Structure formats: structure tokens, C-alpha cells
């Protein structure tokens with residue numbers, strides 16, 4: 363798939379799946395859920411402050427009779443309830459509404475009702491950027507603070523799972539740093555080379571990994587040529603692995619706010635997808651993320 367029109371088209375074919383929405387009292391969230399419901403992509407259970415949900419639904423002319431609703435004002439309890447709906451099989455996936463990422467992630471990691479599998483959980487953002495003929499994947503903007511090399515390996519594997527769900531069979535993974543040469547004083551460049559070597563030894567499968575790369579020579583063939591870099595990933599990256607959450611989150615938000623991109627985001631590695639965007643993302647991003655979640659859930663269910 364090369365754009366979100368295709369992602370939505372395929373999600374319609376796999377839908378409707380059921381999502382539970384944690385803290386659904388948000389205009390953009392309700393607009394996106396309603397669009398996804400009308401398209402036959404999802405049915406939804408709205409968990410949150412029912413008074414506010416009704417107020418927003420009324421303003422947007424959304425008929426709440428089309429939804430199951432659960433009244434819970436407390437953000438942590440609403441997140442826990444929404445996650446529990448997934449772990450008890452009543453919903454296929456959970457979506458972050460108007461709540462801090464850390465609160466919903468705490469519910470996802472909860473030992474009793476959470477969705478842990480033993481795998482590393484990580485965030486994968488998908489971007490459709492003007493001027494590029496392919497989707498870009500950025501990881502990890504939201505979950506792992508300062509991953510070590512083994513965690514980075516699993517973050518790559520999680521991102522590849524999403525790329526494969528979008529029919530990109532052998533994504534090119536660029537491990538991005540501040541420069542394209544290994545410098546022992548810059549540990550992320552050392553990790554990048556180790557990840558490339560792990561991939562060459564067959565320890566990371568289903569992709570081609572290269573690194574370290576600076577962002578320019580990961581995404582631009584001209585920049586790579588200019589710097590004399592000859593590597594199958596150089597200038598051709600599909601997946602950009604950021605060194606830590608600071609770089610990942612800044613890259614995500616710079617693409618959204620400066621790049622005029624379309625995007626979507628989901629957490630992978632749990633028993634079910636967690637649809638996770640920034641509270642500040644618009645309804646289109648939230649709709650794209652629901653569609654991405656449906657394709658990811660289908661892949662988990664169908665294998």
C-alpha cells in the first residue's frame with residue numbers, strides 16, 4: 363500500500379472490527395470514530411465522561427444509539443475499562459482518546475486486565491508525505507524511552523509487522539543517528555552498526571537493515587550520492603528507527619506540523635493493537651489510525 367486511501371480501502375474489506383475508545387470525550391476522536399463506523403470499518407464502545415460525550419455528539423449530530431457507551435469520568439479508570447474490554451474479548455482493539463499516553467499505556471501494561479505478551483511494545487507511526495511515492499514508518503515516538511540494542515531489534519521487528527500488514531514485504535530499515543559514521547563516543551551509531559550486522563547474520567528477518575544513517579542520506583538518494591554512500595537502504599528507507607523517544611517524538615511532530623503529512627499511529631507487540639495518536643492530531647489522522655489498527659488486528663487474527 364502506498365497511501366492512506368489504500369489503507370482505508372483494505373480496512374473496509376476487513377471490517378467491521380470492534381474498538382473500545384478510552385476517554386472518548388473529544389471532538390476529533392468522535393468525528394473519526396463516526397467516519398470509520400459509517401465506512402463499515404468499525405463498531406465502537408465509547409468509554410469516558412458520558413455527559414461530555416453526549417454534548418460533543420449533539421454538536422456533531424452523531425446518533426449515540428449507534429454506540430455502546432460506558433460512563434467513567436476518571437481517566438485512569440476509563441483507560442483500564444477500555445483495555446479490559448479488549449482483554450475479555452468484547453473489542454478487538456483499544457484507542458487512545460483525550461488522555462495522556464502514559465495513562466493509557468499503564469492500563470495496557472496492567473498485570474490483571476492489560477494486553478502484555480512478553481514482547482517489547484513499541485509505537486509505529488506511518489506517514490504519507492507530499493513528494494514521496496511511498497509510506498514512511500517512524501518508530502518509536504511514544505513508548506520506549508532509551509532502548510538498548512536488543513530492544514531496538516524488537517522495535518524493528520514490530521515496525522516490520524506493520525509494514526508487512528501493509529504489503530511491504532521486505533522493508534528497508536534505516537537506523538538513524540546524527541551522522542552516518544560509527545563513532546564510539548556516540549553509542550547510538552555503535553548500536554546502528556550492530557543492528558545492521560544482526561540483520562546480515564539473519565537475526566533480524568523480513569527486512570534489510572542499514573545504519574548508522576543521518577536522516578538526509580536515509581531518505582534522499584541525492585544526499586546519499588553526494589556523501590558517497592553506497593548501501594541498499596541509503597536514500598531508500600521505508601522504516602526510520604529513531605535512537606530514543608525524544609528523537610522519535612520530535613521527528614513525528616515535525617513531520618505533522620512542518621511536513622504537511624498524513625499520518626497514523628499504533629502500538630504493536632501487545633495482544634491487540636493500541637491505536638495511539640497525539641491528542642493534538644486531527645480527525646483524519648485518527649481515522650487513518652483506526653484503519654491501520656483494523657489491518658493490524660486482521661493480521662494478528664488471521665496470521
Ligand SMILES: CCCC(=O)OP(=O)(O)O
Nearest residue numbers: 463503504639640641642
Ligand atoms: C505518538 C505521539 C504520542 C504523543 O506525543 O501524544 P501526546 O501529544 O498526546 O502527548
